[in-house]
Amino acid sequence: LVFEDWLCPYEEVSDNYEVIETLTERFGQEKAYELLNTYYDNFITEYDFDLIKEMGFNCVRIPFWFRNFYYDDNGAKITDEDGNWDFSRLDRAVSECSERGLYVILDMHGAVGYQSDAPHSGKATSCGLYEETEQGERYRELTDELWTAIAQRYNGNPAVAMYDLLNEPMGDVDCTEIDRRITNEKIYTRLYDTVRKVDSDHLISVECIWTMFATPH
Numbered sequence: 535l536v537f538e539d540w541l542c543p544y545e546e547v548s549d550n551y552e553v554i555e556t557l558t559e560r561f562g563q564e565k566a567y568e569l570l571n572t573y574y575d576n577f578i579t580e581y582d583f584d585l586i587k588e589m590g591f592n593c594v595r596i597p598f599w600f601r602n603f604y605y606d607d608n609g610a611k612i613t614d615e616d617g618n619w620d621f622s623r624l625d626r627a628v629s630e631c632s633e634r635g636l637y638v639i640l641d642m643h644g645a646v647g648y649q650s651d652a653p654h655s656g657k658a659t660s661c662g663l664y665e666e667t668e669q670g671e672r673y674r675e676l677t678d679e680l681w682t683a684i685a686q687r688y689n690g691n692p693a694v695a696m697y698d699l700l701n702e703p704m705g706d707v708d709c710t711e712i713d714r715r716i717t718n719e720k721i722y723t724r725l726y727d728t729v730r731k732v733d734s735d736h737l738i739s740v741e742c743i744w745t746m747f748a749t750p751h
Contacts, residue, residue, distance in 0.1 A: 535598040536602075537553055539653070548653060550601070550644070550653070550657070551660075554601060557570070580630065587635070591636070592635075593637040594631050595639040595698070598623070598624065598641065598642065598643060599655065599656040600645060600676070604680075609672075632691075632692075639739070640697050641701055643701040644656030645700055646673045646676040646680065647661075647670065654701070655701070661704075678724070681697070681729055682731070686733070688733070688736070689732060690735070696738065697733075697737070697738050698739040698741065699725045700740075703742075
C-alpha cells in the first residue's frame with residue numbers, strides 16, 4: 535500500500551507522494567484515487583495470498599502509509615460510501631490472510647509527517663514527525679489518531695500478530711539528534727501508549743535503523 539521504486543518502478547517522480555500529487559494534478563483527486571484503487575485491487579490478489587500459503591509462509595507484513603487513510607497531512611480523512619473512515623484496504627488484507635490461516639503484521643511504513651528522510655516512508659527529505667514545532671506536534675497527533683483507529687479496529691482479531699509502530703525511522707542523523715527524537719519527543723513511548731490504551735494484547739514492534747546502531751544506549 536506504499537510504493538518503493540525498487541519494487542514498483544516509477545519514472546519522472548521521486549516517491550509515493552509525488553505519484554499521488556502528479557495523478558491529482560493531471561486527473562483531479564477523484565480520478566487519481568480511482569486509478570490508485572485500480573492498482574491496489576490488482577497488484578495483490580487472492581492468487582498471491584494463495585501462493586504465500588502454498589509456499590509455506592505463515593505471516594504477511596502489510597506496509598501502509600498515512601495517505602491510504604488521509605487525503606493530505608492536515609487530517610482530511612478518506613471515507614467510504616457511508617461516510618466512515620475507510621479501512622477497507624487493511625480489512626481486505628487481514629481477511630484474506632485470516633481465511634488462509636496466515637498471521638498479519640500491520641506496518642506503519644509512513645507516518646503523518648514522515649519518520650525518515652528516505653522515500654520509503656512516502657516522501658523523501660521530509661522528516662517532519664520529530665519537528666519541535668506546532669506542525670510537528672500536529673503530525674504526531676494525527677499519527678496517534680491513526681494508530682488509535684487501527685488498534686481499535688483490530689483489537690481481539692486473532693489474525694493480527696503485531697503492530698509495527700514505525701518502519702525504519704530516523705535517517706542518517708547524529709546521535710544527539712536521535713536522542714532528542716527518542717528521548718525528548720518520546721515518540722516510541724507515545725505511540726506505544728497510544729496503542730495500549732485501546733489494545734492491551736497484540737504484540738508491538740519497535741524498530742531501529744541506520745544511525746541508531748551507532749548510539750551507545
